Amino acid sequence: MDRREALSRVALIMGGTIIGAEAFLSGCKNPPAKEGLFSTEDVALLDEVGDTILPTTAASPGAKAAQIGAFMKVIVTDCYTPEDQKIFTDGIIKLQDAAQKKYSKSFMEMSPEQRTEFLIALDKEANDRSKEIAANDSKLTDEQKHERKLQQDLGTYKRPVEDDPHYFSLIKQLTLWGYFTSKPGATQALRYVAVPGSYQGCIPYKKGDKAWAT
Amino acid sequence: MPQDSSKININSGGVQKNTYDAIVIGSGISGGWAAKELCELGLKTLVLERGRDVKHIKDYPTANLAPWEFRHHGGITDKDKKENPVASHCYAFEETAMHFFVKDKEHQYIQEKPFDWIRGYQVGGKSLTWGRCTQRWSDFEFSGPQRFGYGWDWPIRYKDVASWYSHVEKFIGVCGSKDGLEAMPDGEFLPPFELNCVEQHLKESILKNYGNRFLVHARWAHLTQPNQTHIDQGRGKCQARNLCTRGCPFGGYFSSNSSTLPWAAKTGNLTIRPFSVVHSIIYDEQKQKASGVRIVDTNTKQSTEFFAKIIFVNGSALNSNLILLNSTSKRFPNGLGNDSGLLGKYICHHNYRGWLGGEIDGFTDSYYFGRNPTDAIIANYRNLHQIDTDFLGGYTTYCGAHRDRNNGNNNPQQIGAAYKESMTEPGGWTVYAYLQGETIPKEKNHVRLSTDKKDDWGIPQLITSVEYDDNDDKLLNDFFVQTEEMFTKAGVKNIYHTDSKQAPGLDIHEMGGCRMGNDPKTSMLDKWNALHHCKNVFVTDGACMTSTGNQSPSILYMTLTARAANYVVEQLKKNNI
Numbered sequence: 001m002d003r004r005e006a007l008s009r010v011a012l013i014m015g016g017t018i019i020g021a022e023a024f025l026s027g028c029k030n031p032p033a034k035e036g037l038f039s040t041e042d043v044a045l046l047d048e049v050g051d052t053i054l055p056t057t058a059a060s061p062g063a064k065a066a067q068i069g070a071f072m073k074v075i076v077t078d079c080y081t082p083e084d085q086k087i088f089t090d091g092i093i094k095l096q097d098a099a100q101k102k103y104s105k106s107f108m109e110m111s112p113e114q115r116t117e118f119l120i121a122l123d124k125e126a127n128d129r130s131k132e133i134a135a136n137d138s139k140l141t142d143e144q145k146h147e148r149k150l151q152q153d154l155g156t157y158k159r160p161v162e163d164d165p166h167y168f169s170l171i172k173q174l175t176l177w178g179y180f181t182s183k184p185g186a187t188q189a190l191r192y193v194a195v196p197g198s199y200q201g202c203i204p205y206k207k208g209d210k211a212w213a214t
Numbered sequence: 215m216p217q218d219s220s221k222i223n224i225n226s227g228g229v230q231k232n233t234y235d236a237i238v239i240g241s242g243i244s245g246g247w248a249a250k251e252l253c254e255l256g257l258k259t260l261v262l263e264r265g266r267d268v269k270h271i272k273d274y275p276t277a278n279l280a281p282w283e284f285r286h287h288g289g290i291t292d293k294d295k296k297e298n299p300v301a302s303h304c305y306a307f308e309e310t311a312m313h314f315f316v317k318d319k320e321h322q323y324i325q326e327k328p329f330d331w332i333r334g335y336q337v338g339g340k341s342l343t344w345g346r347c348t349q350r351w352s353d354f355e356f357s358g359p360q361r362f363g364y365g366w367d368w369p370i371r372y373k374d375v376a377s378w379y380s381h382v383e384k385f386i387g388v389c390g391s392k393d394g395l396e397a398m399p400d401g402e403f404l405p406p407f408e409l410n411c412v413e414q415h416l417k418e419s420i421l422k423n424y425g426n427r428f429l430v431h432a433r434w435a436h437l438t439q440p441n442q443t444h445i446d447q448g449r450g451k452c453q454a455r456n457l458c459t460r461g462c463p464f465g466g467y468f469s470s471n472s473s474t475l476p477w478a479a480k481t482g483n484l485t486i487r488p489f490s491v492v493h494s495i496i497y498d499e500q501k502q503k504a505s506g507v508r509i510v511d512t513n514t515k516q517s518t519e520f521f522a523k524i525i526f527v528n529g530s531a532l533n534s535n536l537i538l539l540n541s542t543s544k545r546f547p548n549g550l551g552n553d554s555g556l557l558g559k560y561i562c563h564h565n566y567r568g569w570l571g572g573e574i575d576g577f578t579d580s581y582y583f584g585r586n587p588t589d590a591i592i593a594n595y596r597n598l599h600q601i602d603t604d605f606l607g608g609y610t611t612y613c614g615a616h617r618d619r620n621n622g623n624n625n626p627q628q629i630g631a632a633y634k635e636s637m638t639e640p641g642g643w644t645v646y647a648y649l650q651g652e653t654i655p656k657e658k659n660h661v662r663l664s665t666d667k668k669d670d671w672g673i674p675q676l677i678t679s680v681e682y683d684d685n686d687d688k689l690l691n692d693f694f695v696q697t698e699e700m701f702t703k704a705g706v707k708n709i710y711h712t713d714s715k716q717a718p719g720l721d722i723h724e725m726g727g728c729r730m731g732n733d734p735k736t737s738m739l740d741k742w743n744a745l746h747h748c749k750n751v752f753v754t755d756g757a758c759m760t761s762t763g764n765q766s767p768s769i770l771y772m773t774l775t776a777r778a779a780n781y782v783v784e785q786l787k788k789n790n791i
Contacts, residue, residue: 055634062634079290081292116629120627123629154299155296180637196453196454197451197453199586201410206579210639211639212640
């Protein structure tokens with residue numbers, strides 16, 4: 001079998017993913033109208049957050065041009081488990097609250113520099129969390145991991161709270177995945193050849209050449 | 215669309231109308247070959263397929279889509295995953311190719327022990343989504359069980375199948391290099407895919423450090439340079455897209471749909487009947503041979519019988535067992551040809567639990583062009599001339615190296631323009647390997663029919679009872695130790711390895727249950743794949759396997775099928791069947 005793709009899939013899964021579906025109860029005073037899990041405002045916010053992570057540069061458009069907010073909405077709605085959906089949607093509120101607290105304005109009102117500075121701090125917080133989760137994970141034996149996988153299959157697994165991913169890890173992961181597999185990401189930031197025609201195993205690489213998208 | 219089932223219903227057409235020279239059960243990789251050979255040899259052949267029709271190119275809806283043209287960019291939804299705890303374990307069960315896999319609820323079975331039964335019910339079967347790796351068996355594999363006292367002896371040796379391997383290779387198109395390895399015989403090869411520079415380095419390092427371990431380009435059913443035979447099939451060169459499991463509109467890899475079935479159709483001798491679940495094979499007590507096949511039309515739920523002089527059973531290993539077990543008669547109360555009581559027993563598979571990866575410095579001035587749809591292989595180097603380990607059997611190591619997009623982790627800030635730009639260039643090289651290990655056939659690993667649960671067509675459900683043993687653990691451990699050592703000596707670092715502990719079956723190399731052998735007391739099939747006790751029924755898919763060897767099995771099924779089909783036609787001419 002062609003297992004190579006399986007390996008890359010494993011890498012994807014290791015990043016973590018999950019759920020959602022309840023209405024917000026926490027913190028949000030006048031929640032805007034939502035269609036499903038996300039309001040139009042949420043999608044617009046995610047576009048800007050994504051575009052701060054991966055902004056437009058000389059060579060290629062940013063994540064907003066790849067409609068990254070809409071992509072996150074689709075993936076979270078269709079592919080996440082309910083518990084990860086909740087982390088993600090709660091995360092949108094947390095992100096807004098944190099921005100308000102730190103800059104006394106909403107993320108949308110912040111300058112590009114402020115947005116970057118803010119997300120760098122958030123990224124650090126998320127990375128620390130990921131390290132803790134990885135440390136917890138490394139304590140598990142292969143047997144325990146296997147048991148966990150079986151329970152996940154059966155839908156009986158209850159993830160301990162200390163293993164919950166940070167919401168910003170989810171946002172960032174979806175931004176990277178969605179952008180680099182989007183048309184602008186794959187064809188402008190990276191190189192995409194739909195039909196290579198043949199394979200050459202060993203060709204010179206010179207600095208500056210873009211990586212292959214797939 | 216249901217096919218025109220009323221036209222060939224026994225009630226409207228009569229026995230004569232439903233009579234063919236040959237019936238082939240299943241249209242997958244071996245059924246397609248049975249159809250091709252039998253039709254070419256002049257037999258009016260009916261191919262029964264339980265699933266829908268899939269026409270080459272026309273029915274590959276995702277074949278030309280870019281990643282961004284999929285709603286989930288190729289991912290899988292939570293709903294699909296939850297509804298398919300078995301099928302979703304398969305690496306290819308995702309948005310891009312899910313339509314070629316059986317959903318869990320579509321054909322239920324009973325897992326007495328965990329078993330991931332991955333199925334493809336459609337014309338072409340799993341040949342659309344198969345792995346495409348096509349090494350020949352060597353005599354080490356054919357004679358291993360006998361030499362080392364595990365399992366039963368094969369009734370054939372390499373010399374019996376070598377020319378049939380050639381016959382198959384020439385038609386399907388196999389790329390590879392002639393390496394002169396006794397553990398992996400050479401064949402009729404088209405030019406290989408090149409090794410990339412890191413793979414070349416691994417090859418040289420392993421050879422230098424061990425002398426008798428060979429990393430080579432594996433053999434794959436891809437047309438790197440089609441010849442006239444392939445062009446005549448309407449197939450073209452592999453375009454190095456590596457999107458094979460979606461079906462290839464170029465016919466770049468071999469499938470029943472792109473090759474054997476249209477070829478058989480051109481003879482005018484082929485009838486394919488989709489939506490036809492085989493209930494059982496009909497045994498004629500007077501003539502003491504099989505007279506036909508009883509099917510259930512999945513659209514009408516109506517039962518129909520078809521008749522023929524010979525029957526090929528190619529339903530995929532476990533379904534072929536199921537059909538034979540369900541084919542009971544006065545003469546064979548325990549399943550067709552099952553005097554020995556062996557039918558359904560000694561189910562085996564390949565050990566696919568070992569995964570290993572690492573990084574290697576350097577080679578940053580080298581890259582590749584195109585997407586290689588193949589892996590390299592380290593030919594089996596264990597237990598060849600003698601048992602040189604603490605386990606039985608051998609293993610194949612698939613491996614390779616690639617250079618992905620930089621992960622950006624070394625960038626001081628992981629937000630913003632510099633971070634993004636750093637990720638648009640290739641990062642360092644990563645190296646990977648995975649295991650394909652022989653498992654030892656055991657009586658307790660078996661399938662049988664449920665006595666109370668039936669499927670949607672009134673056929674008993676299959677119970678699977680298959681598990682790993684200590685030998686599998688030891689072989690797996692050896693793979694980890696040896697591969698890590700070879701890679702470390704080659705400069706690979708940060709090596710990690712994982713025992714996936716996946717259930718048997720997920721290898722999609724399930725085999726046995728109706729094994730070949732010389733002695734009717736200890737085997738089901740003779741050396742021509744005919745049932746010892748019902749000589750006009752041939753089983754030439756994975757069910758026939760006496761042992762598993764360590765190579766990917768599909769090409770051996772195709773080879774045994776072609777050999778059996780030509781044998782049977784000779785016998786028909788001599789009125790021996």
